[in-house]
Amino acid sequence: MSPLRRFLRTPEAVAGAILLAALIAMALSASLLFPGDPQAIAGPPLLPPFQDWSLPLGTDRLGRDVLAELFHGARTSLAVGLAAAAAALVVGAVVGTLAGFAGGLVDEVLMRITDAFQTVPSFLLALAFVSVVGPSLGIVVIAIALGTWTGPARIARAEVLSIRERDYVAGARVIGMHPLAIAFREVLPNALPPVLAMSSVIVAAAILTEAALSFLGLGDPNRVTWGGMIAEGRTVLRTAPFLSIVPGIALVLTVLGVYLAGEGIVETTAVRRGLS
Amino acid sequence: MSLLAVSNLTKRYRRGGKSITAVDDVSFHVDPGETLALAGPSGSGKSTIARLVLRLIEPDAGRIEFEGSDFLALSGATLRARRARLQMVFQDPLAAFNPRATVAHVLDDPLRIHDIASRAERPRRIAALLERVGLTADLAPRAIHEISGGQRQRVAIARAIATKPSLIVLDEAVSALDVSVRREILDLLLDLQHQEKIAYLLISHDLGVIRSVAHRIVLLDAGRIAESGNTRAVIDAPQSAIGKALLAAAPRLNRTAQDPT
Amino acid sequence: MTTLASIRNLTVTYRRDGTEVVALKSISLDIAASERLAIIGESGSGKSTLALAIAGLLPASARIEGHIDWFLGSTGKAGAKAPPSVLPDISPSRGEIAPSSLSSPIANVAGDEATAKLPISPLEGEMSGRTEGGLIERNPQKSLAKPSQPPFLGRDIGFVFQDPSASLDPVMAIGKQIAEVARTHLGLTWPQAYAKAKHLLERVRLPDPDSALRAFPHQLSGGQKQRVAIAAAIAAGPKLLIADEATSALDTIVQAEIVALIRRLVTEDGMTLLFINHDIALAAELAERIAVFRHGRLVELGTTAQIIGAPAEPYTRALLDAHIGLDAKPLLNRAGLHP
Numbered sequence: 001m002s003p004l005r006r007f008l009r010t011p012e013a014v015a016g017a018i019l020l021a022a023l024i025a026m027a028l029s030a031s032l033l034f035p036g037d038p039q040a041i042a043g044p045p046l047l048p049p050f051q052d053w054s055l056p057l058g059t060d061r062l063g064r065d066v067l068a069e070l071f072h073g074a075r076t077s078l079a080v081g082l083a084a085a086a087a088a089l090v091v092g093a094v095v096g097t098l099a100g101f102a103g104g105l106v107d108e109v110l111m112r113i114t115d116a117f118q119t120v121p122s123f124l125l126a127l128a129f130v131s132v133v134g135p136s137l138g139i140v141v142i143a144i145a146l147g148t149w150t151g152p153a154r155i156a157r158a159e160v161l162s163i164r165e166r167d168y169v170a171g172a173r174v175i176g177m178h179p180l181a182i183a184f185r186e187v188l189p190n191a192l193p194p195v196l197a198m199s200s201v202i203v204a205a206a207i208l209t210e211a212a213l214s215f216l217g218l219g220d221p222n223r224v225t226w227g228g229m230i231a232e233g234r235t236v237l238r239t240a241p242f243l244s245i246v247p248g249i250a251l252v253l254t255v256l257g258v259y260l261a262g263e264g265i266v267e268t269t270a271v272r273r274g275l276s
Numbered sequence: 277m278s279l280l281a282v283s284n285l286t287k288r289y290r291r292g293g294k295s296i297t298a299v300d301d302v303s304f305h306v307d308p309g310e311t312l313a314l315a316g317p318s319g320s321g322k323s324t325i326a327r328l329v330l331r332l333i334e335p336d337a338g339r340i341e342f343e344g345s346d347f348l349a350l351s352g353a354t355l356r357a358r359r360a361r362l363q364m365v366f367q368d369p370l371a372a373f374n375p376r377a378t379v380a381h382v383l384d385d386p387l388r389i390h391d392i393a394s395r396a397e398r399p400r401r402i403a404a405l406l407e408r409v410g411l412t413a414d415l416a417p418r419a420i421h422e423i424s425g426g427q428r429q430r431v432a433i434a435r436a437i438a439t440k441p442s443l444i445v446l447d448e449a450v451s452a453l454d455v456s457v458r459r460e461i462l463d464l465l466l467d468l469q470h471q472e473k474i475a476y477l478l479i480s481h482d483l484g485v486i487r488s489v490a491h492r493i494v495l496l497d498a499g500r501i502a503e504s505g506n507t508r509a510v511i512d513a514p515q516s517a518i519g520k521a522l523l524a525a526a527p528r529l530n531r532t533a534q535d536p537t
Numbered sequence: 538m539t540t541l542a543s544i545r546n547l548t549v550t551y552r553r554d555g556t557e558v559v560a561l562k563s564i565s566l567d568i569a570a571s572e573r574l575a576i577i578g579e580s581g582s583g584k585s586t587l588a589l590a591i592a593g594l595l596p597a598s599a600r601i602e603g604h605i606d607w608f609l610g611s612t613g614k615a616g617a618k619a620p621p622s623v624l625p626d627i628s629p630s631r632g633e634i635a636p637s638s639l640s641s642p643i644a645n646v647a648g649d650e651a652t653a654k655l656p657i658s659p660l661e662g663e664m665s666g667r668t669e670g671g672l673i674e675r676n677p678q679k680s681l682a683k684p685s686q687p688p689f690l691g692r693d694i695g696f697v698f699q700d701p702s703a704s705l706d707p708v709m710a711i712g713k714q715i716a717e718v719a720r721t722h723l724g725l726t727w728p729q730a731y732a733k734a735k736h737l738l739e740r741v742r743l744p745d746p747d748s749a750l751r752a753f754p755h756q757l758s759g760g761q762k763q764r765v766a767i768a769a770a771i772a773a774g775p776k777l778l779i780a781d782e783a784t785s786a787l788d789t790i791v792q793a794e795i796v797a798l799i800r801r802l803v804t805e806d807g808m809t810l811l812f813i814n815h816d817i818a819l820a821a822e823l824a825e826r827i828a829v830f831r832h833g834r835l836v837e838l839g840t841t842a843q844i845i846g847a848p849a850e851p852y853t854r855a856l857l858d859a860h861i862g863l864d865a866k867p868l869l870n871r872a873g874l875h876p
Contacts, residue, residue, distance in 0.1 A: 167371040170332050174364045175386045175435065176356035186374050318759070318788040425580065454579035454815065455859040462861075466868055481788045484861040488868045511863065525793035527818035529845060529862050 006268040013264020019257025026074040034068035038224050042068070046240050060229070060243050061236055070250055073226040076219075077254060080137065081207035084144035088202055091145065092152025093188060093195055099153070100160030100191075101183040111157070114150045122147025126209055130218045137220045140213060144206045151202070152195045159191035200262015204255045211251055226251050277344060278305035279443055279475050280329065285338035287324055298324045299335070300499040306443060309473040313486040313507065316496035316518065322479050325496075326445050329477065330364055331355065343442060360390045360439035367448035369428035373420045379406070379431050380416040386438040405434040410464060426457035430464065437468060447479045462489055483526050487511045495519050539608065541570040541777060541809050542591065546603035549586050549595065560586040562833045563603070568777070570608075573803060573810040575824035575841075577817050577856070583833040588781045588813045592696050593689065607688055609776060688777070692722040695770030695808075699782035701762035705754040705769075712738075712750030715769045722773035737768040741798060760791035764798065771802060778803060781813040796823055817856055821845050829853050 007013050030038075042055060042065040049058040049066070057066040099110040117125070126143035133139050163169065164187060172182045213219050214227030226247040233243030287299040299321045306312045314322040327333045329340060331347065340347040342362060350358055366372035373382050383402045387393045393401045403413035409430040420428060429449065436444050446465070450458045466489060468474055480486050486493060486507060493510050495503040495518055502516035514520050549561040561583040568574055568591075578584040589595045591605065688694050698704045706714055715737055716730035725733060731750065738746035741764040754762055763783060770778060780799060784792040800823055803810045814820045820827055820841075827844040829836045829852065837850040848854045861868075 167366045167368065168374050170327075170330075171364070171366065171372045171435075172374075172385070173332060174330055174359060174362075175439070176359035176389050177385065178356065178389075189376060190374070317790050455817070455856060455861075456579065459859045459861065462868055482861075483789070484863050484865060487863060488861050488865055508867075521790050523863070525790045526863055527793075527816060527822055528864070529818045529821060529857065529860055 007264055010264050010267060012260045013267065016257045016260025016262070016264055019253050020261045023074055023078060023254050023257060026071050027078045030068075030071035030075055034065070034071055038068040038072040039064055046236065048240070049242055049246075057246055058240075058242065060232055061240075066229075066243065066246060069224045069229055070226075070247060072224040073229060073247060074250070074254075076137070076223050076225045077207050077210060077251070080141055080144070080210040081203045081258070083141045084148065084206040084210070085199055085203040087141060087145035088148040088206075089152050089195060089199060092149040092154075093156045093192065095149070096153040096156025096158075096195075097160050097183050097188045097191060100157040101164055101179070101187055107157075110153075114153050117146070118150040120147070123209060123212065126213060127216070127218065130213060135213075135218050135220055137223065140210060140219060143213070144209045147209075148202055148205065152198060155198065156188075156191050156195050159194055160187055163187050163190055197266045200259050200266070203262070204258045207251070207255055207258070278341070279308045279343065280306040280477070281339075281341040282325075282329065283339045283341075285325065285328060285340070286336050287321075287328055287333070288336050298499050299328065302338075302496070302499070302501055304494050304501070304504065306475050306477055308442065309469065309475055310492065311469065311476040311478055311490040313478045313480060313490035313493040314496060315480060315483065315486055315493055315522065316502075317481065317522070319498070320496040320518075321499040322481075322496050323447060324499075326364070326447050326477065326479050330362065330445055331359075357390070360386070361441050362443050362445070363436035363439065363441040364445040364447060365429070365432045365436050365449040367452050369425060369432045369452075370421065372432055373428070375421060377420050378416070379418050379420065379423070382420065382431060382435055383416075383438060386435060390439050392439065401438075405438055406431075408437070408468075409434040410460075425453060426460065429453060429457075429461055433461075433464065433468070437472070437474070440472075441474065443475045443477065445477045445479065448481075449478075450485060451480065451482060458485075465489070481522075483511055483522055495522070539570045540567050541608055542568045543606040543608070544568075544587075544591070544603070545606065547587075547590060547605065548602040549583070549590055550600040550602075551596075552598055552600065557600075560599075560833055561590070564835050566828060566835060566838065568809060568811065569826075570776075571807050571809055572826060573800075573812065573824045575812040575814060575820035575827045576830060577814060577820050577827055578830035579815060579856075581832065582830040584813050584815075584830050585781055586833075587830070588696075588779050588811065591777075591811065592694050592779055594696070609688055609693060691718055691775075692773045693775050693777065695767075695773075695775040695778045697763070697766050697770050697778070697780045697783040699785050701759065701766040702754060704766050705762060707754055710751050710753060711757075711765045715765070715772050718769050718772035733772065734768070737772055738765070740802065741765070741768045743768075758791075760787055760795065763787065763791075763795055767795075767798065767802070771806065771808070774806065775808065777809045777811065779811045779813070782815065784819070785815065792819070799823070816860075817845075818860055818862060829856065 007017075041063040043052065043059050043063050045059055045061055045063040047055055047059040047063075049056065051058065055065055055067070057070065060066060060069070095110055095114065099107040099114075122144075125147040126140075129143040129146060130139055133143075160183075169182060169186060172186050177186070210219065211225065211227030211230070214225035215231045217228075217231065219225045219228050229247040230244045230251075233240065233245075233247075237244060282305065283303045285299055285302045286297065289296045289298055302321070302325060304312065304314075314325060316322050324333070328335050331350075335348070342358070347358070347362075380399070380402055383405055384398055387398050387401055388395075399416070402416055406413050406415055411427060411430050411434070415423065415427065415431075420431070423431070432449075449465075450461050453461060462485065465476065469476065476490075478486065478490055490507045493504060493507045494501055495510065495514070495516060497516070497518035502518045503510060503514060510519060511523065514523055544564055544566045547561055547564040548559065551558045551560055564583075564587065576584045576587060586595070586599075590601065595601060690696060705711065712731060712734045715734035716727065719725050719733040719737075720727060720730040723730075723733075735746050735750055738749050743749045743761060743764050749757075749765075754765070757765065767783075778799070783799070784795045787795060796819065799810065799812075802808070810824075812820060812824055817827070817829075821844075824841055826839065827841050828838045829844065829850070831852055837844065837848065837853045839849075843849075844853060845857065848857060
C-alpha cells in the first residue's frame with residue numbers, strides 16, 4: 001500500500017489535512033475575496049455576526065470586516081508558522097549534524113550554546129528579541145526560531161552520533177570523501193526523519209507564539225493577525241465576545257489541523273519503515 | 277619492496293578506567309599482488325588492525341608505510357587523495373552503503389571524488405565497472421536495498437576497484453554470504469587479483485577460506501602475533517596454541533555425527 | 538523411532554505491502570523423538586520460518602496452511618504408546634480450521650479421522666492459560682484415551698536465537714531470567730527456581746555460576762550470553778530444543794564450544810534437537826539427520842551419512858561442493874597463482 005493511501009485511511013490525518021487545506025485556501029484567496037486593506041472601515045462598529053450578509057461575521061470596534069481580517073490573518077499565521085519552523089529545523093539540523101559529526105571541541109562549543117538558548121524560556125526569548133529590535137514580520141520569524149531550534153539540534157546530534165559509527169560512513173571515508181560532504185550528504189539525510197517528525201509540533205507552537213506576541217502588541221503592526229484580533233476584542237469582551245471567539249476558534253482549528261496532519265505523516269512513514 | 281609495511285603497531289582503548297591493548301606491537305608486510313590473511317578469534321585485534329591500516333582510527337604507536345611513503349604522516353587532502361590506492365570491502369554489504377543510495381550513486385562517488393572520469397563519461401565507466409564484477413549495466417538505477425546480497429557485495433567490489441587500488445582490505449568480506457555466493461565472490465576476487473595485480477589484506481576467522489585464497493597468514497591472539505608464515509604450512513601444522521584451537525574448531529565435512537560416549 | 542512432531546503440508550505465506558511471499562511450500566516432515574535433526578538452507582530457504590512455525594512464533598500476519606501433529610505424551614518417553622493426537626492445528630490467525638487440514642489425506646493416515654482440531658493462532662500458543670481449556674473435542678466418539686496437550690514455548694519447546702543479546706532482558710539479572718522460566722513452567726518457589734538456575738548455569742559451564750546469577754547480560758561475552766540463553770531455554774525441561782542459527786554470530790572457537798555444549802545437553806536430557814543452520818559442515822558434525830531446504834521447499838532429507846556421502850539431489854551436491862573446508866582444493870592454483 002502506498003503511503004498516500006495509508007495516510008488517507010487514517011481518519012485523524014484526513015481531518016487534519018482538510019483543516020490545513022481550508023487554512024491554506026483562506027490564506028491564498030484572501031486578497032481575491034477581500035481585495036483592498038482588511039484594516040479599512042467597512043461598516044458600522046460592533047455589528048454582530050449573521051446580521052448583515054455583506055459582513056457575515058460582523059465588524060469590530062472600529063467597523064472593520066471580521067471575515068476579511070480572519071482571511072488575511074490566516075496568511076500571517078501560516079507564513080510566520082512555516083517560516084519560523086523551517087528556520088528552526090534547518091538551523092537545528094545543521095548545528096546538530098556538525099556537533100555530532102565533528103565531536104570534540106566543536107561539539108562541546110555548539111552544545112554549550114544550545115544549552116544557553118535552551119535554559120531561557122523560548123517565549124521570553126522571543127518577547128525580549130522583538131521588544132529590542134522592533135516588530136516586523138521577519139523579526140517575529142527570527143524571534144520564534146531563536147527559541148525553537150534547540151530541540152531539532154539535540155535530536156539531530158543524537159541521531160548523527162549513532163549514524164557516524166556505521167559502516168557506510170567508514171566506507172565514505174575510505175573512498176576519500178571530504179568530511180563536510182560526508183556530514184551533509186551521507187549522514188544528515190539519514191538523520192532527518194526523527195527531526196522532521198517534530199515539525200508539526202514546531203509549526204503549531206510557532207503559530208501559537210506568533211499569536212501570543214501579537215496579542216501582546218508585539219506583532220507586525222501593518223498586518224492583521226489573529227492574536228491581534230483577540231487582543232482587540234478583549235476590550236469589548238462583555239458586549240461583543242464574538243470578536244475574541246472567532247479568531248480564537250480559527251487558531252485552535254489551525255493548530256489542531258497542523259498537528260493531526262503532521263502526526264498522520266509521521267505515522268504512515270513509520271509504518272513503512274517498520275515493514276521494510 | 278613491500279607494498280604495505282606495518283611495524284610495531286599498537287592501539288589501546290580506555291574502557292571504564294582500564295586500558296585495554298587491542299593491538300600490541302604488531303608488525304607484518306604485504307607484497308604487491310599477494311594475499312595476506314589476518315586470522316584469529318573475536319577480540320584478537322584483527323579488525324582493529326584493518327581499521328588502523330585504513331586510517332579510520334589512529335594508532336598509539338608504530339609505523340605504517342604504504343607504497344614507499346609514511347602513510348601515518350598524511351593528512352587532509354593528501355590523505356584523501358592517497359586513499360584511492362587503498363580500498364576496503366566490508367562484511368555486511370547492506371551496512372556498507374548509504375541506505376538511500378542507488379548502485380549508480382555508490383559507484384559515481386569514487387569516480388567523482390578522485391576525478392577519474394568526467395560527468396559525461398561516468399555512466400559508461402559505471403557500466404564497465406558493473407560488467408567487470410559480473411553484473412549487468414541495467415542494475416545501475418536500482419536501489420542498494422533492492423538487490424541481492426551477492427549482487428551487493430559485487431557492487432562493493434566494483435566500488436573498491438573503481439580507483440585502481442594496489443591494496444584492498446577484505447574485512448570478513450565473504451563470511452556473511454551464502455555458501456554458493458561465497459565461492460563466486462572468492463573466484464571474482466582471485467580473478468581481479470590475477471588481472472590487475474591487486475594485493476589483499478584478508479581479515480577472516482574462516483581457516484577454510486583463508487587456506488584456499490591466501491598466500492601467507494598472520495595468526496593473532498589477544499592483540500599479538502601468535503604465528504605467521506606460508507598459509508598451507510601454518511594451517512596444516514599450526515605451532516601456536518591459538519592455531520591449534522582454531523584448527524580443532526573448524527567444522528569438517530568428512531566427519532559424521534558421532535554419539536558422544 | 539517414535540515421532541515427536543509430524544508436519545503435514547505446511548505452507549506459510551507472508552503478506553507485505555499487498556504482495557504475498559510464500560516462505561514455505563507444502564512441507565511434510567516428521568521429527569523423531571530424541572533425534573538431532575539439522576535444517577540446512579541458504580538465505581530465503583524458509584528454514585527460520587519453519588523454526589518459528591514449529592515454535593508457534595510466526596507473526597499474526599503470516600498465513601498458515603497445513604498442520605503440525607504433536608505426540609508429546611505425558612512422560613519423557615514421548616508419545617510412545619499414546620494414540621496419535623493431532624495438536625495443535627496451526628491455522629490462520631482468525632482461528633478457523635484450515636481447509637487443507639480437513640482434506641489432508643496424510644492426517645487420515647495418521648489413523649485419527651476424528652482428531653481434535655484445535656484452532657489455535659500461532660501467538661496464542663504461547664499463552665499458558667490456553668493449554669488446559671483449549672482442547673476442543675469435536676467428535677466425542679473418537680477412540681482417543683488421552684490426547685497429548687499442545688506444546689507451548691518455554692515448557693515443551695526451548696528456543697535459542699542467533700543473537701543472545703536480543704533474547705535476554707538487558708536490565709534483569711541473568712539468574713532471575715532463568716529462574717523465572719523455571720518458576721513459570723515448573724511451579725517452583727523463587728528459592729527453588731534460583732537453585733535450579735544455579736544448577737543450569739553449572740550445566741552450561743558458565744565460569745563462577747554464583748556471581749553469574751547476579752550478573753547482567755552486558756557483562757558477559759557473546760559466547761557466555763549464548764550459554765545463558767541455552768540455560769534459559771532448557772530451564773523447564775523441554776522435549777524439543779530449537780537452535781536457530783544459534784552459533785552463527787560467534788567465532789569458530791566459541792561456535793565449536795557451543796555446539797559441543799548443545800550436543801551434551803541434548804544427550805543428557807534426551808531432548809530432541811532441531812538445529813537450524815546455513816553451514817552444512819557444522820550441521821554434519823552435530824546432526825543425525827539433515828533436511829536440505831531451498832526456496833521454501835524441502836529438497837532432500839536423509840541421514841547425515843547419506844546427505845554428505847551420497848547426496849541424491851543436485852542442489853545438495855552443489856551445497857557440498859561450495860563448502861570451502863580445510864581439505865578443499867585451494868582456489869589459488871586454479872587462478873594460476875601459487876602461494
